[in-house]
Amino acid sequence: xxxxxxxxxxxxxxxxxxxFDFHAWFSGRFTSLLHFRGGTFYQALMLAVARNAKNIVxxxxxxxxxxxxxxxxxxxxxxxxxERYDCKLWTCDVDPAAIALARDETAPFASRVxxxxxxxxxxLREFREPIDLLYLDSMDFKEEDPxxxxxxxxREGQAALHALHTQSIVLVDDCGLKHGGKGGKVIxxxxxxxxxxxxMHYQALMTHAFDSMGKVVPDALAP
Numbered sequence: 001x002x003x004x005x006x007x008x009x010x011x012x013x014x015x016x017x018x019x020f021d022f023h024a025w026f027s028g029r030f031t032s033l034l035h036f037r038g039g040t041f042y043q044a045l046m047l048a049v050a051r052n053a054k055n056i057v058x059x060x061x062x063x064x065x066x067x068x069x070x071x072x073x074x075x076x077x078x079x080x081x082x083e084r085y086d087c088k089l090w091t092c093d094v095d096p097a098a099i100a101l102a103r104d105e106t107a108p109f110a111s112r113v114x115x116x117x118x119x120x121x122x123x124l125r126e127f128r129e130p131i132d133l134l135y136l137d138s139m140d141f142k143e144e145d146p147x148x149x150x151x152x153x154x155r156e157g158q159a160a161l162h163a164l165h166t167q168s169i170v171l172v173d174d175c176g177l178k179h180g181g182k183g184g185k186v187i188x189x190x191x192x193x194x195x196x197x198x199x200m201h202y203q204a205l206m207t208h209a210f211d212s213m214g215k216v217v218p219d220a221l222a223p
Contacts, residue, residue, distance in 0.1 A: 014050050022049055025084065030077055037173070040203040041074070044133065044171045045081055047207065051167045053132035054087045059120035059156055060138035060173075061093040061102040074135055074173075075102045075113075082112035092116040092123045093138070121152070124159035131163040136186065137173035146179040154185040161193065166208040170195065176202035 026045065031038050048056070062075035075091050082089045089112055093099050099115050106113055116123055120138045136156050139149040153172065164170070170190060175183035183204045187197065190206055199205030 018049065019046075022046060029080065030073075033073055034077070036202050040171060040199045040201055040205050041077060043199045044135075044169050044205050045077075047169050048081070048087075048133050049085060051132065051169070053085075053169070055129050055131055056082060056087060056089045056133040056135070057124070057127065057131050057160070057163075058089070058091050058135040058137065059093075059124070060136075061091040061098050061115075062105055063093075063095075063098045063101065074137065076105055078133075078135070079106040079109040079113050083109045087132075088112055088114070090114045090116060090127075092118055092120050094119055121155045121159045124156055124163070127160070127163050129163065130165055131160060131168055132165075133169045133171070134160055134164065135171045135173070136182065139182070141174045141177060141182050143178045146181075146184060149174075149182050150179070150184040150186070153182045154189055157186040157189050168208065170206040172204045172206075174202070175200070175204040 022045070026042055030041070034041055047053075056078050058074055058078060062073060075089075078089045078091070081087070091099070091102055091113060093102070094117070096117050099117050103110065103113075103115050136153050138156065139152045141149045157170075172183040172186060175181040175187070180187070187204055187206070191197075194209050195206045196209040197204055197206050
């Protein structure tokens with residue numbers, strides 16, 4: 001795994017003003033837009049602030065402008081976060097039209113964003129920066145045929161593992177569905193690599209497991 005590039009280690013390092021500023025920004029800009037995804041996005045980005053995240057990678061980009069109820073609008077959220085907190089976003093999608101729309105929707109923050117047209121597994125396998133926040137949402141989930149999106153998310157997790165570190169944050173969309181949604185296979189994979197689920201609603205939020213002394217839990221002992 002890559003070394004941790006961030007300076008923070010927990011929410012304890014944040015000052016009350018930092019927490020208030022983040023809360024005011026997120027609540028005012030995104031709570032109503034993100035609907036049932038809001039809670040886990042809030043938690044993930046609060047951790048990203050505390051851990052001084054610099055590199056955000058998402059697979060599956062914004063596809064429908066303004067449709068937070070079903071599309072999620074993660075690209076808008078991450079792009080604005082990157083501008084506000086001095087970091088960078090890579091958004092990857094196999095569909096050039098989706099990337100074009102995402103580029104239009106995030107134009108004010110384009111200097112913070114790399115727009116990538118590619119298969120996400122190939123993109124993650126070749127990614128050469130540490131990934132501080134990884135968001136997996138690249139294939140539509142269909143309850144009648146859960147295998148393909150679950151297998152794809154698993155391959156993404158495997159491909160990204162080399163760039164993750166012990167302070168990385170992983171968020172998987174579309175998990176609160178039958179068969180475990182997109183996370184049905186990639187979540188068990190990460191658990192076996194020493195990660196733990198710290199937030200679960202429609203999305204699953206994971207971080208690396210630590211014991212009470214702040215040491216990484218060995219893979220065999222991970223929950």
